[in-house]
Amino acid sequence: MSDNKVAVSKDYVDDSVTFDSFNLDPRLLQAINKLGFEHPTLIQSQSLRLSLQEKKDIIAKASTGSGKTAAYCIPILQSILVDNESNSNSTNEIQSVVLVPTKELAQQVSSFFKELTMYCGKISRSVNLNEIVNDQLLSSILNEKPEILVSTPSRLLSIIEANSNVNLMNLKYLVIDEVDLMISYGYDEDLDKLTHYLNLKQHMQVFMMSATLNEDINGLKEKFCNKPAILKLQDLDNQNRRLLQYYIKTNEYDKFLLIYVILKLNLIRGKILVFVNNLDRGYKLKLFLQNFGIRSCILNSELPINSRLHILEEFNKNVYNLLIATDESNEYDEEDGENEENNDNIEELDTESTSETVNNTKANAKKSKKNSSNKEYGVTRGVDFKNVACVINFDLPTSSKAYIHRVGRTARGGKNGMALSFVVMKNEWGKHKPSSLPSARKDERVFAKIERTQTKLGYEVSPYQFDNKQLDNFRYRMDDSFRSITQTAVREARLKEIKMELMTSEKLKRHFEENPQDLATLRHDKALSKIRADVNLKRVPDYLLPPGARQDVTKTGFVPFSKNKKRSQGKRRTGVKKKVDVLKRHRK
Numbered sequence: 001m002s003d004n005k006v007a008v009s010k011d012y013v014d015d016s017v018t019f020d021s022f023n024l025d026p027r028l029l030q031a032i033n034k035l036g037f038e039h040p041t042l043i044q045s046q047s048l049r050l051s052l053q054e055k056k057d058i059i060a061k062a063s064t065g066s067g068k069t070a071a072y073c074i075p076i077l078q079s080i081l082v083d084n085e086s087n088s089n090s091t092n093e094i095q096s097v098v099l100v101p102t103k104e105l106a107q108q109v110s111s112f113f114k115e116l117t118m119y120c121g122k123i124s125r126s127v128n129l130n131e132i133v134n135d136q137l138l139s140s141i142l143n144e145k146p147e148i149l150v151s152t153p154s155r156l157l158s159i160i161e162a163n164s165n166v167n168l169m170n171l172k173y174l175v176i177d178e179v180d181l182m183i184s185y186g187y188d189e190d191l192d193k194l195t196h197y198l199n200l201k202q203h204m205q206v207f208m209m210s211a212t213l214n215e216d217i218n219g220l221k222e223k224f225c226n227k228p229a230i231l232k233l234q235d236l237d238n239q240n241r242r243l244l245q246y247y248i249k250t251n252e253y254d255k256f257l258l259i260y261v262i263l264k265l266n267l268i269r270g271k272i273l274v275f276v277n278n279l280d281r282g283y284k285l286k287l288f289l290q291n292f293g294i295r296s297c298i299l300n301s302e303l304p305i306n307s308r309l310h311i312l313e314e315f316n317k318n319v320y321n322l323l324i325a326t327d328e329s330n331e332y333d334e335e336d337g338e339n340e341e342n343n344d345n346i347e348e349l350d351t352e353s354t355s356e357t358v359n360n361t362k363a364n365a366k367k368s369k370k371n372s373s374n375k376e377y378g379v380t381r382g383v384d385f386k387n388v389a390c391v392i393n394f395d396l397p398t399s400s401k402a403y404i405h406r407v408g409r410t411a412r413g414g415k416n417g418m419a420l421s422f423v424v425m426k427n428e429w430g431k432h433k434p435s436s437l438p439s440a441r442k443d444e445r446v447f448a449k450i451e452r453t454q455t456k457l458g459y460e461v462s463p464y465q466f467d468n469k470q471l472d473n474f475r476y477r478m479d480d481s482f483r484s485i486t487q488t489a490v491r492e493a494r495l496k497e498i499k500m501e502l503m504t505s506e507k508l509k510r511h512f513e514e515n516p517q518d519l520a521t522l523r524h525d526k527a528l529s530k531i532r533a534d535v536n537l538k539r540v541p542d543y544l545l546p547p548g549a550r551q552d553v554t555k556t557g558f559v560p561f562s563k564n565k566k567r568s569q570g571k572r573r574t575g576v577k578k579k580v581d582v583l584k585r586h587r588k
């Protein structure tokens with residue numbers, strides 16, 4: 001294997017074929033090789049065969065991180081390159097549209113297109129419509145008829161409605177990525193309107209993708225697809241799991257204690273993504289950790305988009321190790337109170353009216369409409385976070401579907417990963433108001449669903465082994481700290497962060513093109529406010545550490561609380577170049 005090859009788990013890879021087997025254009029093959037993709041993943045090989053050779057529409061339900069993006073990008077580019085060879089004198093047309101639910105995904109997909117076309121010159125130009133805000137610039141770019149448009153549905157619709165010269169009638173490919181989320185965002189109305197501008201079911205091929213599909217997409221399927229092939233590539237080899245899942249049953253206050261101890265003692269090594277269910281919780285947790293000298297970054301939909309994209313970029317470059325993401329799709333609505341039921345119907349996709357069902361796995365293998373104009377939900381869905389060692393559900397999501405997408409931010413592309421979920425016990429809920437969260441009332445019920453769904457998928461969610469007595473040693477240190485994080489402190493921090501990020505965002509806008517290196521100096525994990533906190537909290541006295549960690553806390557890796565287990569010495573987790581398998585120690 002040459003140096004640039006990416007090691008992908010055998011679970012995902014279709015090693016019976018290589019990308020060469022599909023007669024791809026040499027420029028495309030060269031880029032795929034540069035990316036380090038040695039073999040296509042299962043979804044990619046199936047999609048290449050069905051779309052390029054059999055010209056099928058495709059509806060694909062495949063695991064998070066299994067390579068669905070390349071599964072549609074490669075066929076699109078191949079088709080454009082082939083067309084260009086055969087009709088070198090033809091006039092340019094917009095040939096493909098990729099619709100995604102968030103600006104983050106629009107950016108990610110358009111960057112991926114750029115990587116795949118690095119050797120293609122100007123033949124297959126892709127434009128992210130959400131990125132271009134200047135009308136004049138947009139109009140001149142559109143006049144040049146780029147081959148590929150990437151956009152959210154509402155952005156595309158508003159552009160088409162305002163520009164009569166945007167013609168999508170000759171479109172060859174239409175992709176609706178994260179299609180189930182499109183519906184729950186309320187984008188189906190936009191999609192409906194878009195049908196008036198498309199030559200549906202004529203010469204156009206359609207891709208609909210997600211890790212979680214159900215019959216909710218049947219309406220879109222009927223509207224957009226022509227006898228689609230349904231790919232279901234969810235179940236992987238049970239023996240070879242890459243994602244290890246754990247839970248801790250606890251109370252609301254102890255969630256803070258647990259995360260403090262886990263992070264302070266580096267019990268999990270590598271990059272960590274923590275999910276909370278609302279904006280204030282994110283800041284509360286950040287301030288709380290800040291008191292103990294633990295730096296973290298916030299990611300939520302309230303931040304300006306440039307900051308969000310920059311945070312993601314920097315996190316992927318290992319500039320930050322700890323990201324607290326707000327998953328607002330899980331904000332609990334007391335009046336509704338039904339979020340988990342509505343979002344949880346992920347069981348099956350109706351395949352009755354389709355021409356072909358491909359159920360190819362290696363190991364044999366109530367609509368919840370959110371008003372998209374209110375908020376942008378779930379800024380992390382589909383985002384390709386690189387090398388996340390662990391996802392912590394600090395707040396449990398309110399549906400097993402959201403759980404799948406959250407934990408799917410780790411163990412991507414065949415890498416190892418771990419998920420740890422805090423589950424508030426029903427009889428403990430609401431006992432400590434300052435740490436309480438409405439959605440946690442139903443944690444146990446939701447968790448039972450999560451367990452059922454994961455078991456169906458062949459996964460096990462095991463209890464995380466933790467010595468609660470050792471935890472008590474840290475309790476008194478956290479009481480004062482927690483008290484200092486009042487609601488006012490949280491609100492002030494939130495306001496301050498937005499102000500700071502608005503300024504940062506302006507700088508990002510101005511400097512993005514001219515001085516990309518300057519961006520490295522714009523940090524997003526600064527302390528937010530000087531709340532009263534004991535400086536000593538930042539140090540952990542030796543006597544509080546588990547025996548194996550006493551020599552030098554900065555060097556601790558995974559530190560088991562049980563005295564007998566041996567601990568290997570590792571480096572601190574900042575910017576680790578060497579791959580560390582966090583999970584090995586948990587597998588016992």
Ligand SMILES: Nc1ncnc2c1ncn2[C@@H]1O[C@H](COP(=O)(O)OP(=O)(O)OP(=O)(O)O)[C@@H](O)[C@H]1O
Pocket residue numbers: 006007008036037038039040041044062063064065066067068069070210211381382383384408409412413414
């Ligand atoms: N053939 C391949 N070989 C090696 N790595 C791959 C291959 N295809 C994709 N990858 C990598 O796997 C990771 C996940 O890919 P991608 O983001 O497309 O997953 P996904 O299926 O869309 O996940 P999600 O459902 O979470 O959106 C990416 O980092 C990508 O570069």
